[in-house]
Amino acid sequence: MKLRVDGLSVRFRLPGAVVQAVTDARFELREGRCLALVGESGCGKSVMAHALLGLLPANATVTGHAWLDSLDLITAGERTLAREVRGRRIGLVPQSPAAHLTPVRTARAQLAEALRELDRPETPDELARRAGLRPGDLDRYPHQLSGGMAQRVANALALAGDPPLILADEPTTGLDRPLVEATMAELRRLCDEGRAVLLITHDLRAAERVADDVAVMYASRVVEIAEARTFFTAPRHPYAAGLLDALPTRGFTPIPGRPPELTRLPAGCAFQPRCSRATALCDEQPVLNGVACHHA
Amino acid sequence: MLEAADITVTFGRHRVLDRAAITVRPGEVVGLAGPSGCGKSTLTRVLALLLRPSGGRVVLDGQPVHRWRHRAPRRTAIGLVFQQPRLAVDPRFTLIEVIAEPLRANRRPLARAHELAEELGLTPELHSRRPHEVSDGQLQRACVARALALEPRYLICDEMTTMLDASTQAHLVARIEAYRARTGAGVLAVSHDLELLERWSGGNVRELAHRYPA
Numbered sequence: 448m449k450l451r452v453d454g455l456s457v458r459f460r461l462p463g464a465v466v467q468a469v470t471d472a473r474f475e476l477r478e479g480r481c482l483a484l485v486g487e488s489g490c491g492k493s494v495m496a497h498a499l500l501g502l503l504p505a506n507a508t509v510t511g512h513a514w515l516d517s518l519d520l521i522t523a524g525e526r527t528l529a530r531e532v533r534g535r536r537i538g539l540v541p542q543s544p545a546a547h548l549t550p551v552r553t554a555r556a557q558l559a560e561a562l563r564e565l566d567r568p569e570t571p572d573e574l575a576r577r578a579g580l581r582p583g584d585l586d587r588y589p590h591q592l593s594g595g596m597a598q599r600v601a602n603a604l605a606l607a608g609d610p611p612l613i614l615a616d617e618p619t620t621g622l623d624r625p626l627v628e629a630t631m632a633e634l635r636r637l638c639d640e641g642r643a644v645l646l647i648t649h650d651l652r653a654a655e656r657v658a659d660d661v662a663v664m665y666a667s668r669v670v671e672i673a674e675a676r677t678f679f680t681a682p683r684h685p686y687a688a689g690l691l692d693a694l695p696t697r698g699f700t701p702i703p704g705r706p707p708e709l710t711r712l713p714a715g716c717a718f719q720p721r722c723s724r725a726t727a728l729c730d731e732q733p734v735l736n737g738v739a740c741h742h743a
Numbered sequence: 744m745l746e747a748a749d750i751t752v753t754f755g756r757h758r759v760l761d762r763a764a765i766t767v768r769p770g771e772v773v774g775l776a777g778p779s780g781c782g783k784s785t786l787t788r789v790l791a792l793l794l795r796p797s798g799g800r801v802v803l804d805g806q807p808v809h810r811w812r813h814r815a816p817r818r819t820a821i822g823l824v825f826q827q828p829r830l831a832v833d834p835r836f837t838l839i840e841v842i843a844e845p846l847r848a849n850r851r852p853l854a855r856a857h858e859l860a861e862e863l864g865l866t867p868e869l870h871s872r873r874p875h876e877v878s879d880g881q882l883q884r885a886c887v888a889r890a891l892a893l894e895p896r897y898l899i900c901d902e903m904t905t906m907l908d909a910s911t912q913a914h915l916v917a918r919i920e921a922y923r924a925r926t927g928a929g930v931l932a933v934s935h936d937l938e939l940l941e942r943w944s945g946g947n948v949r950e951l952a953h954r955y956p957a
Contacts, residue, residue: 487908489878594779620906623779623935649908652938693909695942701914705864 483658544601578603774940777951822895
């Protein structure tokens, strides 16, 4: 299994404006690896995930390619995505699992439905056991599940079709530290089983816990891709360095200024107005070669 | 001083808080930590005079509190920032209306709202946007501005930055620290993130023990 995102761009048409949500994204992800896509809210991370699953609204225009082995997810039709991709080749671990589950049906009914639709021979109990749930837990409705149990039910749903690629979109939002740790350990276990995991998160410490590689997004572009160990000790892009220095365990210093509106991105490097190293060179868009910065 | 002592809260058969106590002095930051479901948010609501406890007492600057919610005469002395900004604003308001609401309700000059928006880093083009047109980080900035609008003597931040990136978190904390330095307000920072609380409060962290089965 290999996911190769090649020149992926997403635009949203709004009345009187165009949102540049993702611009020319390029990265690769192989089985057994976890790539964390990090960046602040509104930088385009989640749009990338939705583009891969073909779940963008009608006013979105997607260009470029996202190769899942030999299938291009961008040009594949809805029929192919629905019948072959979602749930079967890509499993989605959603943001806020409790809200993702249907409130009026038990966990068991939802797992049974997923297994039936995916033509899987397993029973909900077997699936639940794999996700660390007791069969008795499945008779509960979502509001009767604790945050950790709801997370495990959502994981079980994502795993129902045994997909080789797991897409986890902000899976730790609203969870406390022990649950974040448990969720990250679970994602790590999925990698160690040979699956590929694309983790989309704003939580750098969660990413540090699980990721093999880190991609940093800023204002719709991937500005740095590096091995996690290198990244957390020696980030190269000034934005990445600023983000790490904002952690309470490090400098606790915010990056000056604010991110640009995605409807009005400046020409050249979008981080330039906030960057202490900016020069006239930065009026030209830097090319991503591990890092997209003229000074790194 | 904002003091809560012997606070007990029960919801039906569940006792969520059992004789909990916490004190916030003017000018200090107190961190309140504890796992999900231990009653942190409930204690926060009691301290913000939004929930009458089943037992115990709250004393605000030496005066015992007898009335709660809209009947509490001095509730504006306490500002509150909630965990989820989207659930804490009227979706029909623009960001500047969100910030101006407490000023309007207390017949204060509304121009202050623009200064607050500027201090919190909200650029003029964001002022006329509604909540669904801005990011969580931008909306939480408006919520912090709203909490500071009436210059509260105590500010309670309940998981204020859980859903925000590191830089926005550091920025909001820095704005609140600047407000504290200027006014001598007391700050209660509630979170399950011990590293954040240790750093923000300089080690002045209380743990609330687990009571309510998750």
